[in-house]
Amino acid sequence: xxxxxxxxxxxxxxxxxxxxxxxxxxxxxxxxxxxxxxxxxxxxxxxxxxxxxxxxxxxxxxxxxxxxxxxxxxxxxxxxxxxxxxxxxxxxxxxxxxxxxxxxxxxxxxxxxxxxxxxxxxxxxxxxxxxxxxxxxxxxxxxxxxxxxxxxxxxxxxxxxxxxxxxxxxxxxxxxxxxxxxxxxxxxxxxxxxxxxxxxxxxxxxxxxxxxxxxxxxxxxxxxxxxxxxxxxxxxxxxxxxxxxxxxxxxxxxxxxxxxxxxxxxxxxxxxxxxxxxxxxxxxxxxxxxxxxxxxxxxxxxxxxxxxxxxxxxxxxxxxxxxxxxxxxxxxxxxxxxxxxxxxxxxxxxxxxxxxxxxxxxxxxxxxxxxxxxxxxxxxxxxxxxxxxxxxxxxxxxxxxxxxxxxxxxxxxxxxxx
Numbered sequence: 001x002x003x004x005x006x007x008x009x010x011x012x013x014x015x016x017x018x019x020x021x022x023x024x025x026x027x028x029x030x031x032x033x034x035x036x037x038x039x040x041x042x043x044x045x046x047x048x049x050x051x052x053x054x055x056x057x058x059x060x061x062x063x064x065x066x067x068x069x070x071x072x073x074x075x076x077x078x079x080x081x082x083x084x085x086x087x088x089x090x091x092x093x094x095x096x097x098x099x100x101x102x103x104x105x106x107x108x109x110x111x112x113x114x115x116x117x118x119x120x121x122x123x124x125x126x127x128x129x130x131x132x133x134x135x136x137x138x139x140x141x142x143x144x145x146x147x148x149x150x151x152x153x154x155x156x157x158x159x160x161x162x163x164x165x166x167x168x169x170x171x172x173x174x175x176x177x178x179x180x181x182x183x184x185x186x187x188x189x190x191x192x193x194x195x196x197x198x199x200x201x202x203x204x205x206x207x208x209x210x211x212x213x214x215x216x217x218x219x220x221x222x223x224x225x226x227x228x229x230x231x232x233x234x235x236x237x238x239x240x241x242x243x244x245x246x247x248x249x250x251x252x253x254x255x256x257x258x259x260x261x262x263x264x265x266x267x268x269x270x271x272x273x274x275x276x277x278x279x280x281x282x283x284x285x286x287x288x289x290x291x292x293x294x295x296x297x298x299x300x301x302x303x304x305x306x307x308x309x310x311x312x313x314x315x316x317x318x319x320x321x322x323x324x325x326x327x328x329x330x331x332x333x334x335x336x337x338x339x340x341x342x343x344x345x346x347x348x349x350x351x352x353x354x355x356x357x358x359x360x361x362x363x364x365x366x367x368x369x370x371x372x373x374x375x376x377x378x379x380x381x382x383x384x385x386x387x388x389x390x391x392x393x394x395x396x397x398x399x400x401x402x403x404x405x406x407x408x409x410x411x412x413x414x415x416x417x418x
Contacts, residue, residue: 002247004325005034005286009395010369013330019393019400020291020367026309027291028378028392029400032070034287039075042279045250049258050275056081056102058235058280059090061375062288064392066403068094071283081235081278085115092119102232102278104146104193105130106168113137124193124232127170128178131185142229144191145170145178149212155199155238158320168195175216176223183224190226192217195234195278201245203253209233210257214264221270232276233257239285241323241372248282281375288374290314291329292353294366295345303340305362310344311351312387314373315380318350326354329367334360342368346385378404383412 009031010016020027046053056079057071063086072078072095079100080091091101098119105112106126110133116123117137124144125131148169153160161168170178179190194213200206213231220226240247257275265272292309316322326342328334336358344351353370362368381389388407393400 004243004371005037006031006289006371007327007332009289010327010329010332010371013367015398016291016329016367016369019395020293022400023391023393023402024406025291025293025367026307026313026390028373028390029289029291030067030284030287030374030392030394030403031289032287032394032396035067035070035284036074038283038287039071039078041250042277042283043075043077045254046275046277048251049254050261052272052274054079054100054230054274054276056100056232056276056278057283058278059083059087060379061280062284062377062379063087063090064378064403065090065093066394066401067284067392068096070394072096081280082116082121085112088115088119088121102144102191102193102276104195108133110136122191124191125178126168128174128181131178131181135185139185139187141187142189142191143182143187144193144230144232145175145182147172147175147192147194147213147216149194149196149209149216153197153200153202153205153236155197155320155322160197161195172216176220179220179224179226183226190228191230191232191273191276192220192228193232193234193276195232196236198236199238199281200236201238201240201248203248203256206233206236206253207256207260210260214260217273218264218268218270227271228273230274230276232278235278235280235282237277237279237282239281239372239375241325243325283375285375286372288372288377290370290373290377292368292370294362294364294368296364297362303338305340305342305359305368307342307344307353307368309353309370309390310346310387311348311353312346312382312384313344313390314353314370314377315382316373316376317353317355318348319380324353324373325371326357326359327369327371328360328362329369331360332369337361345387348384383407386412388412 103116391406392404
C-alpha cells in the first residue's frame with residue numbers, strides 16, 4: 001500500500017521538535033496542504049460525475065472555526081453538516097451560511113430546532129414526532145427526513161448508525177407516513193437523507209445504499225407525487241488507519257454513483273434531485289497528527305511507553321478500540337525492538353493509545369506522532385482527571401499557526417462558583 005501521506009512530515013524531526021517546543025505537548029497539528037488536497041479530490045470527482053451536487057462537511061468531526069475557514073477558502077462552495085447549535089455557530093464563524101448547511105439532530109430539544117430555524121439551515125428530521133416539536137417555531141418551506149433503511153455498516157458497532165439497533169432515523173416502513181404528514185402541514189419541497197455508519201472503505205456499499213435511497217424516492221413520488229430537491233447519502237467515507245488498507249477511489253466511486261443516477265432518471269417521470277454528501281474524516285482525518293512526549297518507560301508484566309497524551313487527549317482507542325498508526329518522530333520506519341502498550345497519565349486502565357504494538361526503542365523526552373487524528377480527535381477530547389485540553393496548530397507550508405491555545409487549569413474552573 002502507499003505510505004501515509006504525512007510520513008515525510010513525521011521524518012522532519014527539526015520542524016516537529018520546533019513546533020512541540022514552541023506550543024508544548026500534547027499537541028494537535030494539522031496539515032493545510034493535505035486539507036486542500038482532500039477537498040480538491042472530492043470536489044473534482046463529484047464535478048466530473050454528478051451534474052448537481054453539494055458537499056456539507058460534517059462539523060462534528062472537527063469544529064475549529066479556523067480550520068473550517070481554511071476549508072471554505074480551499075472550497076468556497078463548502079457547506080456544513082450540523083447536529084447542534086454549537087456546530088451551527090462554528091459554521092457561521094467560518095463564513096458558512098445557514099442555507100448552505102443541513103441540520104440533523106436526534107431527539108431534538110426545542111432550542112436545537114429553534115437554532116436551526118434561526119440559522120436558515122436545511123432541516124433534516126430524525127423522526128415523525130420531530131414535526132410536533134418543530135411546528136411551534138414555524139415550519140420551513142423545505143424539509144427532509146433521515147431514513148433508517150433497516151441496515152447499516154461502520155468500522156465499529158458503536159458507529160453503525162442505521163439498522164434495527166440504531167437510535168437514528170425513520171424506519172423504512174414509516175417513511176411514507178412521515179412525508180405524508182409533512183405534506184399535509186403544507187410543506188411542498190423535500191429532501192431525503194440517509195446516514196448508515198462511519199468509516200466504510202467498500203465502494204460497493206455506497207452504490208447499494210444509493211440504490212435503496214433512489215428506490216424510496218421512486219416509491220414516495222408514486223404514493224405522494226412529491227418531488228425531491230436533493231437526496232443525501234450522508235457521510236461514512238472511511239480513511240485508511242492501517243498500512244494494509246487502501247483508500248477509497250473517489251473518482252471511481254462517484255462515476256459509479258453518477259451512472260446509477262443517470263440510469264434511474266434517464267426516462268423517469270421524477271425530476272432529478274441533487275446529490276448531497278456529508279463527509280467528515282475523509283476531509284480532515286488524515287490531516288491531523290497528535291504530537292506527544294515520552295514521559296516514562298516501565299517494564300513489568302507488560303512493557304509500557306508512557307506519554308503526556310492519553311485517553312483524555314484522544315478518546316477513540318479507549319472508546320472503540322480504534323487503531324492509530326504511531327511513529328517515532330524523525331525515524332518513522334525504525335525497526336521494532338519489542339512489543340509495548342502506549343499509554344497516558346489517566347487513572348483508568350483503558351487509557352491506552354496502543355496495545356501490544358511492536359515499537360522501536362525510545363527514551364524519555366522523545367517525540368511520538370499519532371496519525372489520523374484530524375477527525376474525532378480534539379472534538380472528543382475531554383478534561384477527565386482535571387487535565388486541560390491541548391492546543392491546536394495549523395501548518396501552512398512549514399509555518400505553524402496557533403488556531404486554539406492550550407487550556408489552563410484556571411480555564412477548567414472558570415464556570416464554577418464557591
